[in-house]
Amino acid sequence: MKIGVHELYKSENIRLPSPGRCIYCRDEDSELRDEHVIPYALAANTMILENSCCEICQNIIQRYEQEVLKKQLGIFRAQVDAPTRSRRKDRITHVDVQFMEVDGLGQPIRDLGVRSIAVADLPLAVHLWQSPMPRRLRSPLKPEVEQGKPWSFVDRANINALCQKVRDETGAKHVAYKSGQVSRLNYLRSLAKTAHAFASAQYGVDAFEPYLLDLILCRSDDVAEFVGDDPFEAPVDHQDSHTLQIFLGEPMGGGEQGLIVARFQLYPNLGSPAHLVVVGKAKIDIQKHLGEMHQ
Numbered sequence: 001m002k003i004g005v006h007e008l009y010k011s012e013n014i015r016l017p018s019p020g021r022c023i024y025c026r027d028e029d030s031e032l033r034d035e036h037v038i039p040y041a042l043a044a045n046t047m048i049l050e051n052s053c054c055e056i057c058q059n060i061i062q063r064y065e066q067e068v069l070k071k072q073l074g075i076f077r078a079q080v081d082a083p084t085r086s087r088r089k090d091r092i093t094h095v096d097v098q099f100m101e102v103d104g105l106g107q108p109i110r111d112l113g114v115r116s117i118a119v120a121d122l123p124l125a126v127h128l129w130q131s132p133m134p135r136r137l138r139s140p141l142k143p144e145v146e147q148g149k150p151w152s153f154v155d156r157a158n159i160n161a162l163c164q165k166v167r168d169e170t171g172a173k174h175v176a177y178k179s180g181q182v183s184r185l186n187y188l189r190s191l192a193k194t195a196h197a198f199a200s201a202q203y204g205v206d207a208f209e210p211y212l213l214d215l216i217l218c219r220s221d222d223v224a225e226f227v228g229d230d231p232f233e234a235p236v237d238h239q240d241s242h243t244l245q246i247f248l249g250e251p252m253g254g255g256e257q258g259l260i261v262a263r264f265q266l267y268p269n270l271g272s273p274a275h276l277v278v279v280g281k282a283k284i285d286i287q288k289h290l291g292e293m294h295q
């Protein structure tokens with residue numbers, strides 16, 4: 001399957017008018033708040049859908065989204081100076097890093113204690129998740145393959161230098177440290193939420209039959225059905241220094257035609273996995289809609 005890519009996320013600030021209801025639970029009567037289509041922590045105020053999220057849904061979403069943005073991506077975001085709502089003095093400046101002596105196979109032997117490392121001195125590392133394509137777009141796989149695996153970018157040279165320092169101080173032969181953790185479910189759920197919000201903002205809430213609401217509102221944990229990765233090369237410039245690229249497209253041909261798919265890549269210049277999220281079934285003619293938008 002190839003994705004026809006039509007829309008490139010642009011970094012100008014866009015405010016879109018309210019759809020008149022919550023884009024997640026569809027409630028029209030509760031008080032609605034502005035929704036950051038792309039989380040503020042990743043893209044500041046790049047795209048805001050006015051009055052489009054109710055308080056109940058916001059609370060459900062924040063629980064997992066904040067964990068991803070703070071625990072999984074927090075240190076990396078501090079290292080690359082990503083947007084943060086907290087005042088400068090509240091920003092992360094130091095991180096407690098736990099060092100271990102390990103054997104030749106990387107198994108822990110001895111605890112070497114925790115050291116406080118300045119963010120500026122901490123080797124760059126980002127931890128994401130890598131999966132096969134969403135189940136909806138491929139043939140069945142064994143559960144352990146479908147699960148996917150952690151993906152990391154690490155600055156090896158600086159990690160080695162840091163571990164060398166600890167080796168010199170402690171006399172340990174091999175030193176390692178844990179630099180991040182990924183909750184697969186929270187991470188993939190957050191991608192589903194962003195893809196749904198993006199499609200709702202771009203096409204309108206009535207433009208498609210939504211597939212992701214149960215995932216977004218934590219009524220289902222089956223992320224693999226709709227969230228996975230794109231095995232194909234990016235159709236855009238990989239050297240682009242954006243921290244995030246997001247597109248919407250429609251798979252061409254076969255039973256998948258008519259599905260709306262978002263392609264979502266965090267930190268593309270690190271060669272990170274490109275995630276694909278099946279957002280829903282189009283009720284409008286996507287090709288026509290895109291054609292009109294480009295005129």
Ligand SMILES: [Zn+2]
Pocket residue numbers: 022023024025026027053054055056057058
């Ligand atoms: Zn709601």
